[in-house]
Amino acid sequence: MDSGDVMTVKIKRIYESAVKADGQRILVDRVWPRGVSKAKAAVAHWLKEVGPSTEEFRKRYRRELKGNSAFTELQTLCRGGDSTLVYSARDERHNQAVVLRELLEEAG
16 A cells, blocks of 8 residues: 555444445455345445454454455455445444454554
8 A cells, every 4th residue: 555545444333324424335244234135235345254254352363364365355445445344243342343444554
């Protein structure tokens, strides 16, 4: 990413309404969320392979993402402008979207 690129990555539960300020919406869950139609979800991309395979600790998930081609794809997508990582977990502070946003921000 060169110094001219600006990447803003937000996170949001899939159950919250989509708004224009979300930018491209990227679902990062392995399983499609219950009770959400594709139209209501308004996701541009669904990268299920980037979601954790099991309940994992933050460190273990970070290790799992190293060399993950879906994470590389996510980085590329987010470099295109504002993006929102969409997730379905009830815990808004402890979920894969939080970890993914941290990694994306650390990468620049």
